[in-house]
Amino acid sequence: QVELVESGGGSVQPGGSLRLSCAASADTYKSRSMGWFRQRPHQKREGVAATDKVGSTVYGDSVKGRFTISTDNAKNILYLEMNSLRPEDTAMYYCAAFVGVPAAWLRRVGDDAPLGGSWGQGTQVTVSS
Numbered sequence: 001q002v003e004l005v006e007s008g009g010g011s012v013q014p015g016g017s018l019r020l021s022c023a024a025s026a027d028t029y030k031s032r033s034m035g036w037f038r039q040r041p042h043q044k045r046e047g048v049a050a051t052d053k054v055g056s057t058v059y060g061d062s063v064k065g066r067f068t069i070s071t072d073n074a075k076n077i078l079y080l081e082m083n084s085l086r087p088e089d090t091a092m093y094y095c096a097a098f099v100g101v102p103a104a105w106l107r108r109v110g111d112d113a114p115l116g117g118s119w120g121q122g123t124q125v126t127v128s129s
Contacts (some may be wrong), residue, residue: 004095009123010112016085020123022078022095029076032117033098036069036080037109038091038125046068047109049080050102058102060110062088085127092122 008020020036035050049069051057059070068081078095098105098117108115 002048004097004118006095006120006123009093009125011126011128012085013129014086014127016127017081017083018085018093018125020080020082020093022080022120022124023075024095024097026080027078028097028118029071029073029078031099033102033105034078035069035091035098035102035105035109036078037096037119038089038093039121044112045109046051046091049107051078052102056102058106060106082097082125084120085125087101087127090125092124094119094122096120 003025006020010016010018018089033052036048037045037057038048039045047060048063049059049067059067066084070079096104096117098121
């Protein structure tokens with residue numbers, strides 16, 4: 001069973017920053033690619049960012065230049081650094097572990113296709129003044 005636990009969500013004003021964390025088991029962290037997606041109520045999923053074991057990264061168009069995905073290999077933690085936050089970034093953010101190429105996974109997220117793999121319970125991010 002793959003277990004992913006997200007943390008770091010909260011409320012922030014527009015222009016602010018947050019860092020999300022995702023703790024994974026060592027086996028999951030070492031064997032899977034990982035990513036973040038988000039979902040607003042009654043809306044389809046949106047791919048945010050993804051990375052693989054060789055450090056390749058890919059971002060959704062709406063977050064490029066503002067969000068950074070990174071990993072701490074010693075702690076088996078995936079991060080999402082979010083800067084210049086906007087009200088439209090408000091969503092539940094999910095960490096996911098998957099097998100495959102990050103760019104392809106991000107496309108599947110955006111196409112609302114079955115993702116495969118696993119994801120956590122999510123952490124809420126709210127951006128408002």
